Amino acid sequence: MSRVSTPVRNRVRQRAQHRCEYCHLPDAFSSYGFHVDHIIPVIRHGGSDQLENLAWACFRCNTTKAGDIASYDDDTDQLTPLYNPRTQTWSEHFEMDGPWIMGLTPVGRVTVRILEMNAEKQVNARQLLMDTNRW
Ligand SMILES: [Zn+2]
Numbered sequence: 001m002s003r004v005s006t007p008v009r010n011r012v013r014q015r016a017q018h019r020c021e022y023c024h025l026p027d028a029f030s031s032y033g034f035h036v037d038h039i040i041p042v043i044r045h046g047g048s049d050q051l052e053n054l055a056w057a058c059f060r061c062n063t064t065k066a067g068d069i070a071s072y073d074d075d076t077d078q079l080t081p082l083y084n085p086r087t088q089t090w091s092e093h094f095e096m097d098g099p100w101i102m103g104l105t106p107v108g109r110v111t112v113r114i115l116e117m118n119a120e121k122q123v124n125a126r127q128l129l130m131d132t133n134r135w
Contacts, residue, residue, distance in 0.1 A: 003049055004036045012036050016056035021085035022065070023101060023117050025058045029129055032059035039084050041067045055085045060122060064115045071114050073106035083111040099126035 004012075013034070018027045020034065027034045037057035040047030044067040047053045057065070065082065073080045083093055093108035094101050101117045103109030112118060129135040 003042070004054065008049075008051070008054070009036050011051065012054045012056050015051075016085075019056070020058035020061050021055040021090075022057055022061040022083065022111065022115055023122065024090070025060075025122075025125070026129070026134065027056070027058070029125075029134060030058055034058055035062040037062050037065065039086060040069060043067075045069055052086050060119070061115045061117070068114050071110040073110050074113075075109065076106050078106060080106040080110045082114060083107050099123045099130060 013027070019025065020027070021037075035057050037055045038047045038049070039053050039055050042049065068082060070079055070081045072078065083090075088107065093103065093105045093111070095104055096102070100123060101112055103112040116122070126135060
């Protein structure tokens with residue numbers, strides 16, 4: 001049961017310009033529903049239902065992120081928070097390399113790994129959208 005009202009859900013979606021705020025998948029081309037992600041999960045970590053804690057997320061990013069908020073970066077061995085779409089800028093932490101999403105920083109790298117952004121199906125879907133000028 002969603003804790004987020006329909007008007008709030010619509011505002012989050014609009015603010016995100018109808019794209020996943022993590023992997024940038026356009027919601028019009030997803031066969032699964034998008035979710036309002038609690039950037040800091042409510043139950044496990046005390047996050048709020050306020051707009052500053054909400055992000056528009058594709059099914060894949062939302063379910064792989066689940067209750068995670070951080071992980072160890074392979075390059076630095078430092079515990080690193082996942083990307084926060086409300087307080088950080090996507091292009092500072094990620095870049096596209098064809099259909100692949102590359103983490104530029106520890107935050108970007110842990111987010112790409114935990115959210116499995118370069119899983120084969122995700123990469124293939126991005127490539128198809130790019131090939132048909134819908135990305
Ligand atoms: Zn996504």
